[in-house]
Amino acid sequence: MAERSTPEKQARIDMQRAREQSEVDTALVRDFAYGGQARWEEHAHVVDLLSKDPTFDHRYRVYLTRKERFKESLKLAKRMHDLQDKHGWTDAQFRMAMENVGESSAYSMHYVAFEPVLRSQASDELLAEYGALIANRGLLGCYLQTELAHGTNVGGLETTATYVPESKEFVINSPTFTSRKWWIGAAGKLATHGVVSALLILPDGKNMGPHLFFVQLRSLDDHRTLPGITLGDIGPKVFGGFSTIDNGYAVFDHVRIPRYYMLSKFAQVTEDGHYRQPPHSKISYGGMLYIRSTMVTGGGWTAAKAATIAIRYATVRRQGSGTPQGLEEQIINYPAVYNRLLPVLSRAYVLLLLGRHLEKAFSAMNEGLARGDTSLLADMHATTSGLKVLVTTAVAQDIETARRALGGHGFSDFSGLGKIYANYIPTTTFEGDNYVLDLQVVRAAVKAYKRYASAPHSDPSTLPPTARYLRLLSEQSAADKATAGWTDPHTSVHLLEQRAAHMIREYAKHENDLDASAPQRVSRAATEAFVAVQVESFIQELPSQLPDKDAHILKDLLTLYLLVTVEGALADLLSFGVFPDCQQTLNGDPTGDLRRAIKRLELKLLPQAIGLTDAFGFTDWELGSALGVYNGAVYEALWDSAQTEPQNQTDVVDGYQEYIKPVLERGRRLAGRSGAKL
Amino acid sequence: MAERSTPEKQARIDMQRAREQSEVDTALVRDFAYGGQARWEEHAHVVDLLSKDPTFDHRYRVYLTRKERFKESLKLAKRMHDLQDKHGWTDAQFRMAMENVGESSAYSMHYVAFEPVLRSQASDELLAEYGALIANRGLLGCYLQTELAHGTNVGGLETTATYVPESKEFVINSPTFTSRKWWIGAAGKLATHGVVSALLILPDGKNMGPHLFFVQLRSLDDHRTLPGITLGDIGPKVFGGFSTIDNGYAVFDHVRIPRYYMLSKFAQVTEDGHYRQPPHSKISYGGMLYIRSTMVTGGGWTAAKAATIAIRYATVRRQGSGTPQGLEEQIINYPAVYNRLLPVLSRAYVLLLLGRHLEKAFSAMNEGLARGDTSLLADMHATTSGLKVLVTTAVAQDIETARRALGGHGFSDFSGLGKIYANYIPTTTFEGDNYVLDLQVVRAAVKAYKRYASAPHSDPSTLPPTARYLRLLSEQSAADKATAGWTDPHTSVHLLEQRAAHMIREYAKHENDLDASAPQRVSRAATEAFVAVQVESFIQELPSQLPDKDAHILKDLLTLYLLVTVEGALADLLSFGVFPDCQQTLNGDPTGDLRRAIKRLELKLLPQAIGLTDAFGFTDWELGSALGVYNGAVYEALWDSAQTEPQNQTDVVDGYQEYIKPVLERGRRLAGRSGAKL
Structure with missing residues (x-):
């Protein structure tokens, strides 16, 4: 056997090679992910400043009681106000810094919920008295x-x-x-x-x-x-x-x-x-809708962190039988690993783009509202409800998927993914429980269906954006069953729209004898169709936003999102007979083509994975993960982290004299070995 | 509007009514769940003793640092040794007490891993010197x-x-x-x-x-x-x-x-x-197989806790539009809630019965091994690998499903389900990562398939128990497509076996161009078929074990498990054309019948849910959940729990002077209100 590199040295080599083989222009894709170079630079500047300030060192927080951690977070917020004064930050810059400090703060309740609702709904008299105090946090x-x-x-x-x-x-x-x-x-x-x-x-x-x-x-x-x-x-x-x-x-x-x-x-x-x-009674919904819409971008960055940590670790972790070079295999090369992680990566990019799209839609709606035009409100409500459910459910699962893909080390707090999950998971039950919101999504879709079905010759362009898929129920569109193969994104989009249309019609037909999960399945189908249409338009815009090479890579990544969504929709597609070759059963599994197409796309994307995660621009300080370190030195990072454990400050553990020694002495006595030298 | 009961009083009333309407004989079903009255009484006796001992009061543990908690756990183990001496517990009784104390202990490594491996593999010389010390924990x-x-x-x-x-x-x-x-x-x-x-x-x-x-x-x-x-x-x-x-x-x-x-x-x-x-090189696998098999029963009790907490809370929590009596609806009556929780309840019972079945299979295998007969080892290895994956993946998901069904309050640590999840989740990655074990399950199944396919006239009874579904691939059996409707458990069992058989054949056919998730899907199909066959036999045995009424209720519950498993297998069943009426597409959704059958069964079981959870026999001390209290007084329990929070010992928080006051003063200054009375 030839001289082999030790695992910890090999890890750095593997990470470096992965970077070398990636064709992604990380700087360009990073600017694209952040929505422009200026946004990225502003972000990087703040992160650099915060990460160098000892107040924001988060390594020891895990050892504190909750009471101590709360006090630490007050200290952190105080320091942030000092920095605001020192650097003359605007309010937006202050909030951006708070959002990037890696710890939620009770102060955020002031500027996320309290201040906006007062600004939009308090009387002039109240604002005259308290407006300046509120703006400057002279009250909280x-x-x-x-x-x-x-x-x-x-x-x-x-x-x-x-x-x-x-x-x-x-x-x-x-x-x-x-x-x-x-x-x-x-x-x-x-x-x-x-x-x-x-x-x-x-x-x-x-x-x-x-x-x-x-x-x-x-x-x-x-x-x-x-x-x-x-x-x-x-x-x-x-x-x-x-x-x-x-x-x-x-x-x-x-x-x-x-x-x-x-x-x-x-x-x-x-x-x-x-x-x-x-x-207008609904005018006050604007704030809630805005909070829900920020959950799309927030979910995107959360999925991005999970993908970065897991893909980096999977790139340097080797396990299993040896390769011809005498090394074990990098676990990212196992189908069970890349097939779990690349979809998380694709969702991260989809959500960042979708969040930006929603920002624009919000501006349009708010301009309308300012003129008293509430026409966009109902559809925006359905959109944000559906997206809130889809995004938070999927991203919560993505974090756990990523964590479990780390294997045993994923159970270490130093993996960083436990903290991310713990702070993300309430999104599935707050700001509208996901299962309650599903009902609202379905209600809007059924309403649109009934209006459309009762006037069959009406113009499909009158359908609200969230229910545009219903046009496929008209006979002319239904004939359109040809598919151009799985590499064409439109194949997936068309299937997902057909599925949504069929499921809404079926739901309306059985409205008096629904099965128990119908609202969840229909809400999901409707929202996935909406997202798929957006993703297709993102793909179409790519060539104008990025050089060919990067545009192609991102097209593959977004297409993967669509294919994986179709795979998740298979039971629906098959049961409505809209899946290609659905009648060819007993000749073998008609879903095999789709699944092998997914695998081929994943294998094509695999060499780009590290470049695509680097493009998120996370620093080691932001990730807070021993397994997601930039240089791949995961084993040294785990070891160094373990040395911060307070239990390791003494050799003999606190409690030995009172609780362990008597048990051992009892055992020796019972074994008849009390006096023996052992 | 008539005088209404307050929510906290109504909660107790709702719980009492749910108990009254349940027809379950909780004492009989409890003995059945524990595997006999004697086992239940032994369990209840130990729990009663421990719950009255202040050493085992777990209410304040959440406020300790990990270092403090570890010391507490040493104290707890010391106390347990004192109790062993006081009550003359056998080793088995000591372990049973340790298992029921609600906190994992480092001592368990001694008797779960260290001691068994030494006993089975150490030389006589080593055991002569250390055997007694090990048995009495004179060394750890x-x-x-x-x-x-x-x-x-x-x-x-x-x-x-x-x-x-x-x-x-x-x-x-x-x-x-x-x-x-x-x-x-x-x-x-x-x-x-x-x-x-x-x-x-x-x-x-x-x-x-x-x-x-x-x-x-x-x-x-x-x-x-x-x-x-x-x-x-x-x-x-x-x-x-x-x-x-x-x-x-x-x-x-x-x-x-x-x-x-x-x-x-x-x-x-x-x-x-x-x-x-x-x-025989595999003889040492016995221990690992045993640990994996205990994960089935362990998963059952864990699912039982999750189901009990969530079903109790959902029974007393009211939310939504009013009923004719002027009360809001109990959330358990919402399809989105019962359709999530009753499958968890059914899995709990299935796993408890399956665990007992495995215990017997283990005894048979060990008797064989003692005689040098290793014939049962390979199949037991495949069985326990598949079950370990299926059980731990499903139960981990069940805990989170149950927790999220609690809505907002589920995010409180006092819900009790967070702790359960935190301590359960490593089962998915330790003792063999689930994704790695899948490969072993599939390998065994493919081996059985190839042997069977290469000798088509061989006797199906020669198939190993884990692969008996392969008999359906022979022509004679394939003709057997008649189904007796969803109320007959055999309909589900037959479909799940057909699915496993088709998927294994398809896997073997494409072995050189597999898609990326094939091992996971095939492993799942094979194990679900195996479990379904066992469940059918459990159902057949029910009438000899319980009175008619209880046997019928449990038959419904176990049938629900089968139907929900079939629902999860729909994509496979449809793609292989083995789902009933699969060709009837475009006439509507052929899966609707199954889904409505699930709903009908769930509605039938709903009045029995509280009785079926009571039959697990958990005390409030064992559950450690403010939302799962026996008497339904969840709001008082949440309030009482919050009073234990150390932050509530003072009105003004620690850190106000240093960190909050300066921020408020800064704000007043910036608002030009420094001197103002506010």
């Missing part, structure tokens, strides 16, 4: 909606805001045990003020449903909880997620606030206690 | 196999044990950076001794591959690491899993051990350095 806010017994269903909230015309005040109250606000980020320990969602009760006792009220929670002198209010932290979260967020509870015992503290830009209570209707 | 052991650069592939281990005939010793050495033992439970801090897997090097330099050696690691006088050895903890695990296990590293610098420390029951090195072959 939170948004109090969810209660102990109510989450998604805001109609079931129990907190009341009763108007008292005599004093021109609202009385905020928690009338039942279960009406206490719960899960409220920053309400436990940080926030001094909050926007409270409460049932508006008029003097005649009439319940006008949930409305928003500005309420002070803590003293600005000493941070103590104000009289009549009870605040606290609701305790730790699963997997150690959101440990630096003080998700809290708040109980109100007849707390009085002035009339103008009601957020009254769209609905008001007059001095004498009469209600004035808002001009 | 661990099993050192995995290394920094090698996991599943034991052939790639780098640690060496070189025989030196001059001194009749082996020299244990870690020759490279990556040869350090890694992930070794109990090696970090607890164990005094270990069984080390190392490449045996003979005096002539010949490498005989991995063999096992007994090595002392720490002094029995003061617990300090012995000279030439470096030990340490490898650091925290993802999601806080296994925080009480000191997974560690060990580095050996030419450590000398006597010749008889080699575990030499099956392979020996003579005094002058010659190797003696083991009589």
Whole structure:
């Protein structure tokens, strides 16, 4: 056997070779992924600055209790304000820095939820008094909606805001045990003020449903909880997620606030206690829709991190029987590994592009709303609901897929993927539980179907973008069954649109005897069809955005996304008979061609994988993973990380004298060897 | 609107009503689930005793650092030894108590891995010296196999044990950076001794591959690491899993051990350095197979916990539009909820029965092995490999499915399901990575297929149990396509066997151009067919084991397992044309019947769900979940749990003065409100 490199040296060599063989122009693709060179440079500048500041060294956080970690996160936020002053950052730059610091912050509740809702819905009077304080964080806010017994269903909230015309005040109250606000980020320990969602009760006792009220929670002198209010932290979260967020509870015992503290830009209570209707009840959805849409880009960057860590480790980890060179195989070359990881990589790029597309759609909708045009709102609501479900479900799974692809070492916290999963996973149940949102997606699709089906000669171009696939139900389009093979993205797009159209029709037909998972399957089919159409347009735009070579690589990557989506849709496609060669059964498996096409595409993409992950531009500090280090020195990184473990500061463990020694002595006694030299 | 009960009172009422409406005889079904009344009573007795002992109060553990938790777990183990002495527990009773204490212990490495391997493979000389000490835990052991650069592939281990005939010793050495033992439970801090897997090097330099050696690691006088050895903890695990296990590293610098420390029951090195072959090389697999088989029962109890917590919470949680009684709907009544949770419940029962079935098969195999009969070993290897993959993948997913079905509150650590997931998830990557084991399952199946296909007139009864479905490939059986409808379990079993048979044949046909996920799909199909056959036999045995009413309920539950398995296999069944009415496409979705049959069965089972979870016999102490409390008082339990949060011991948070106050003051200054009364 020839002299072999040791595994830890070979790992660096493997990483270097992978970089050399990649044809990706990482700088160009990186600018493309970030949406322009300027955005990338701004990002890189901030990351460079933060990563060199010892305040943001995250290596030791895992050893702290949650209480200690919360204090650390307060220190971090304080430092970030100092940096804002020092460097003269705009508010947007401050937020961007907070987003890239690798730890969620209770401060984010102020500028993500509290501030936007006040800006868009508070009266001029309220903003005149508090606007500047809010903008400069001279008070710190939170948004109090969810209660102990109510989450998604805001109609079931129990907190009341009763108007008292005599004093021109609202009385905020928690009338039942279960009406206490719960899960409220920053309400436990940080926030001094909050926007409270409460049932508006008029003097005649009439319940006008949930409305928003500005309420002070803590003293600005000493941070103590104000009289009549009870605040606290609701305790730790699963997997150690959101440990630096003080998700809290708040109980109100007849707390009085002035009339103008009601957020009254769209609905008001007059001095004498009469209600004035808002001009358009849905106008306040804009904020929620925006939060959901940012989840697309956020999911993209999260999938990008998972893909980068896992693909880098799989490139340098060798395992299994030897190659002709006497080395074991790089695990990325095993079908079971690349077939799990390359789809994660493709989803990351798809979501980054889709997020940018949504940004533009949002601008258009907001320009419309500013003119009082609400025509784009309903479709945007369906789009963002469907995407929220599809993206968060898929990305959560991607992180675990990537982590498990790391094998045993993936269970080490130093893999970095555990933290990412822990902080990502609540997206599947918050901001609208995914299973509840599915119903909204299907409702919109069925509505579009019924309108279209009842007027069969109507123009397909009148279909809303989310339901454009329904045009395929008209006879002319149904004839269009020819496929150009799996390398043509349109083959997949057409199938996914057909699937969505058939499933919606079937759903509408059986609406009175649905099976139990129908809404989930139909919502998924509808949203996947919508995304597929966007992906096809992204592919068409590539040649104008990147040099040929990189455009081709990204075309392959986006096509992989489409093929894998079709593979996941096989049961639907086969059951509706729209899969190519579906009737050729018993001659063998008609899905084999698709699956082998996926494999061929993956093998074609494999040499580009490291280049495509490098193009995300993550630094080792951003990834926080011993297995995802840039230089491939994963074994040294694991070893160095283990040396930070507090248990390794002493040889003999704390507890030996009290708890281990007596057990060993007992055993020797029972074995009749008490005095023996051993 | 009529006077309504408050949500927290209604929750208790809902739970009580659910118990009243259930027809399950929980005592009888419980005895059945535990495998007899005696086993249940023994379990209940131990749980009662432990739950009353303050040492085993787990409510405050989440607030400790990992170092503190490890010390707590040492205290717990010490207490358990005291209880063993006090109550005169047998070793089996001691282990049972350790298994039910709700926290993994580094001590388990001693009796799960170290002790069994020594008992079965050490020489008589070694056992004479150490047997009694090992049995009484007068020394504490661990099993050192995995290394920094090698996991599943034991052939790639780098640690060496070189025989030196001059001194009749082996020299244990870690020759490279990556040869350090890694992930070794109990090696970090607890164990005094270990069984080390190392490449045996003979005096002539010949490498005989991995063999096992007994090595002392720490002094029995003061617990300090012995000279030439470096030990340490490898650091925290993802999601806080296994925080009480000191997974560690060990580095050996030419450590000398006597010749008889080699575990030499099956392979020996003579005094002058010659190797003696083991009589049967696979005989040592027994232990690993046993560990894998216990994962079936273990998975069953884990799924049972997840199902109990989620079904109880879903029974008392109300959400959504009001019912005619003015109450919101219990979420268990939503199809998206029961369709997620009842399959978890059914899997729990299937795995408990399957585990018991495996126990018997193991006894038969071991009796055979004792006689030198290894005929059952190969099939048992394929069976346990396939089941390990199927069970751990499914149960890990079940826990997350159950947790997400809890909605927002599922993200609270008090849900209890986060801890369960964190400690369960490594099963998917350890004891053989699931994706690697798939290859072994498929290899066995293809071998059976080729043997069967090359002798087409051979007797199907010669097929190994894991591949009996292959009989359907013979012409006579293929004609048997009639189905008796979805209520007959045999319909599902037949389809799942046909699917396995077709997929194996297709796999063998394309062996040189496989798609990338073929091994995973085929392994799954083969194992699901095997399990389906067992489930059918469990159903047939029910009437002799339970009264009619309970037998019928369990028949429905096990049938649900089969139907849901068929639903998951739809893409395969449709692509091979074996799904009933598969040719009737374009007339609508042929899978609708199956899916509606699932829904009908679920609706039938829904009133029994609480009874079926009660029959698992879990106490609140065992579940450790505020959302799974027996009496349904989930809101009080969440509130009480939150009061244990250390952050709630003070009103003003630690860090206010240093980090929050300056930020608020800065904001007031910037807003021009520094002196203002606010």
